[in-house]
Amino acid sequence: MRISKLVGERLKDSASTANVKSHNYLLRAGYLKQVCNGIFSMLTPAQRINLKIQNIIREEMDAVGGQEVLFPVVMPRELWEKSGRYFSIGQEMVRFKDRNDHDMLLGMTHEEAAVHLCQNTIKSYDQLPFMIYQIQTKFRDEARPRAGLIRVKEFTMKDAYSFHYDKEELQEFYKKVYDSYNKIFKRIGMKNFIAVKSDSGMMGGDIAHEFMLLTDIGEDSIVICPHCDYKANMEVAISKEIKPQFENTEKKEVYTANAKTIEEVCKLLNISAIQTIKAVCYAIVGDDTNTVIAFIRGDKEVNEAKLKKIIGKDIAVKDLSDTGLVKGNIGCLNLNLPNTTVVFDKSLEDMQGMATGANKEGYHIKGVNLKRDLENVEFVDIAKVKEGELCPVCGKPLTIKRGIEIGNIFQLGTKYTKSMDMTINMPDGTLINPLMACYGIGVGRALASVAEESSDEKGLVWPMSIAPWQIYFCPLRMDDNSVKEKAEELEKSLSNNFELLYDDRNVSAGIKLTDSELMGIPLRVVISPRSLSNNEAEITIRKSGEKIMCKLDNLNELLKNLINKEMEELNG
RNA sequence: CGGGGUGUAGCGCAGUUGGUAGCGCACGUGGUUUGGGACCAUGGGGGCGGGAGUUCGAGCCUCUCCACCCCGACCA
Numbered sequence A: 001m002r003i004s005k006l007v008g009e010r011l012k013d014s015a016s017t018a019n020v021k022s023h024n025y026l027l028r029a030g031y032l033k034q035v036c037n038g039i040f041s042m043l044t045p046a047q048r049i050n051l052k053i054q055n056i057i058r059e060e061m062d063a064v065g066g067q068e069v070l071f072p073v074v075m076p077r078e079l080w081e082k083s084g085r086y087f088s089i090g091q092e093m094v095r096f097k098d099r100n101d102h103d104m105l106l107g108m109t110h111e112e113a114a115v116h117l118c119q120n121t122i123k124s125y126d127q128l129p130f131m132i133y134q135i136q137t138k139f140r141d142e143a144r145p146r147a148g149l150i151r152v153k154e155f156t157m158k159d160a161y162s163f164h165y166d167k168e169e170l171q172e173f174y175k176k177v178y179d180s181y182n183k184i185f186k187r188i189g190m191k192n193f194i195a196v197k198s199d200s201g202m203m204g205g206d207i208a209h210e211f212m213l214l215t216d217i218g219e220d221s222i223v224i225c226p227h228c229d230y231k232a233n234m235e236v237a238i239s240k241e242i243k244p245q246f247e248n249t250e251k252k253e254v255y256t257a258n259a260k261t262i263e264e265v266c267k268l269l270n271i272s273a274i275q276t277i278k279a280v281c282y283a284i285v286g287d288d289t290n291t292v293i294a295f296i297r298g299d300k301e302v303n304e305a306k307l308k309k310i311i312g313k314d315i316a317v318k319d320l321s322d323t324g325l326v327k328g329n330i331g332c333l334n335l336n337l338p339n340t341t342v343v344f345d346k347s348l349e350d351m352q353g354m355a356t357g358a359n360k361e362g363y364h365i366k367g368v369n370l371k372r373d374l375e376n377v378e379f380v381d382i383a384k385v386k387e388g389e390l391c392p393v394c395g396k397p398l399t400i401k402r403g404i405e406i407g408n409i410f411q412l413g414t415k416y417t418k419s420m421d422m423t424i425n426m427p428d429g430t431l432i433n434p435l436m437a438c439y440g441i442g443v444g445r446a447l448a449s450v451a452e453e454s455s456d457e458k459g460l461v462w463p464m465s466i467a468p469w470q471i472y473f474c475p476l477r478m479d480d481n482s483v484k485e486k487a488e489e490l491e492k493s494l495s496n497n498f499e500l501l502y503d504d505r506n507v508s509a510g511i512k513l514t515d516s517e518l519m520g521i522p523l524r525v526v527i528s529p530r531s532l533s534n535n536e537a538e539i540t541i542r543k544s545g546e547k548i549m550c551k552l553d554n555l556n557e558l559l560k561n562l563i564n565k566e567m568e569e570l571n572g
Numbered sequence B: 001c002g003g004g005g006u007g008u009a010g011c012g013c014a015g016u017u018g019g020u021a022g023c024g025c026a027c028g029u030g031g032u033u034u035g036g037g038a039c040c041a042u043g044g045g046g047g048c049g050g051g052a053g054u055u056c057g058a059g060c061c062u063c064u065c066c067a068c069c070c071c072g073a074c075c076a
Helices: A021-028 A044-063 A077-083 A111-118 A167-187 A262-269 A304-311 A415-419 A443-453 A481-497 A509-519 A529-533 A552-571
Strands: A032-036 A039-042 A066-068 A074-076 A095-097 A103-106 A130-139 A154-164 A193-197 A208-214 A220-224 A231-233 A252-255 A277-284 A287-297 A315-317 A340-345 A354-357 A363-368 A399-413 A435-442 A471-475 A500-502 A523-527 A536-541 A547-551
Touching: A021 A032, A021 A443, A039 A044, A044 A066, A044 A130, A044 A154, A044 A167, A044 A443, A074 A077, A077 A103, A077 A111, A077 A415, A111 A130, A111 A154, A111 A415, A111 A435, A154 A167, A154 A443, A167 A193, A167 A208, A167 A399, A167 A435, A167 A552, A193 A220, A193 A399, A208 A220, A208 A443, A262 A363, A277 A304, A277 A354, A287 A304, A304 A315, A304 A340, A399 A415, A399 A443, A415 A435, A435 A443, A471 A481, A471 A509, A481 A500, A481 A523, A481 A529, A481 A552, A509 A523, A523 A529, A523 A552, A529 A536, A536 A552, A547 A552
Parallel strands: A066 A130, A193 A231, A287 A340, A471 A500, A471 A523
Antiparallel strands: A032 A039, A074 A103, A095 A103, A130 A154, A154 A435, A193 A208, A208 A399, A220 A231, A220 A399, A252 A363, A277 A287, A277 A315, A354 A363, A399 A435, A523 A536, A536 A547
16 A cells, blocks of 8 residues: 555644543544544555454454454444343434335344344254354444543444353353453554453343453443452442441430531531431432432442442432422431432441431431331442442452453343244254353454553554555655665565555655554565665664564565464463 | 533633634654753644524524433333
């Protein structure tokens, strides 16, 4: 490829709107152009990376027996009504009518299509397990796209679906794909990534893992134990409970005047937050009449993802202006509100000597003993894990890090095969709904994640395995005929063996060299009157900055060795 | 959807108390240069996000709509 003809320009100034490193460099180096919020065109260099990532994914999926298929982007309403998701999914799914007034939708995931494809064609346990996968465009009308390619509305995704006849066999296969994912991310040059336990969300099912690239710009919080193997998404993370026991006293109403916040009440009563009961109120989204009140120990915070799962509906923090509750004085005793679901966090179980609101202006109640003063209370885990709390496995302090979700795998169970009525015959003649698992990787997000992780102050630094070109061929002084002739000759011979981006422009050395660095091509080959006088070329390794002078006769071989060496490292 | 911010040339930006749009980069042409974003000359390109209003006159004021960015909600 000649750079003079390459569409897209390298910019000196960065776009002021792009404040995430990967986004900024991808724009500046001519990889991306935004069309509108959350929707991008990818230029040739980016598309070349996409294809390389896709091929690595393809190889690894095929290696565990995957069969590549292609589902439609557009699906009819009926297919999604069967699984129930036509109604349970909100505005993220684009719905529209075709010319015959038929309800259609854009696929944002393809469990329904996968079951549709396999039901009635797969009839026997004997045909299981198997996995089908596709690499295709997904459209999700995200509420808030952000950070360039990290969160977008339209993206290419590899999604895979496996089918199983029993749990044991499913888990065996799930483990294989888990290992395969580790391989894929390693091969595309991702370094600081981990797999964590995650919430299965509205995908349903029980066991799920997310592959996370650890980075400060990540959208997810991950709880990690530095001492053992415990790693979990904040949404599902738990910590070991430590419960101090306070003196068991009679409960007593006390005047607390204007003390409203936990902090103010603690100061006034001379206790610490751990001895208080905090109330957090939620409204159920789309339902004005019902309220949820969550009680939790004052030193803790509510994990809304956990609470949402327990309630089974969308919740949002509620403004109390239209309820009978007294803000700052809400308590768990004598709380008789209609249409209210009350939830108690596990942190309150067996606690005594606690302070809570009195449900009237200016008063709190001291000495609450939850076992004694409340009847029929079930305590559930709705607490958010905090940095420094203790690991549920080994009991040592936990840390919290940020991560980008680069892949996910879910054990779905029979959620879809049951609702869509897919059955197979078992050896004893009975019919069962097969178990399913699904596995996703966003290709564009993987590209951006590698960019986020692999760059320096000069620009991008692509791993050899996914670099748009292996070599940036950079002759200096193209006005010099001897250079130009040699350049054209070398371009021909190098192109036979390597992926070459040929900087054929007659511009100053500075422009060429900085462009090569900004674009992040792993190897740069420079020739100039100076180097040619010694019959040499200069090779620069982008990653390390190392420079090697090389006789032109040995150029092919040296380049081959450098490329192979990095590829071997990436492939492990 | 809530809060904050920004829209002026392809990109980055300036534009005074309202007086009829500039700068740098990029691009075209001619020339001099050439191992880390060269220089001289010259040329082309926008009517200031859209609409309405105030005014003799609006990029600057008012109203309204829109788009984009950031934080939050959401995120299969």
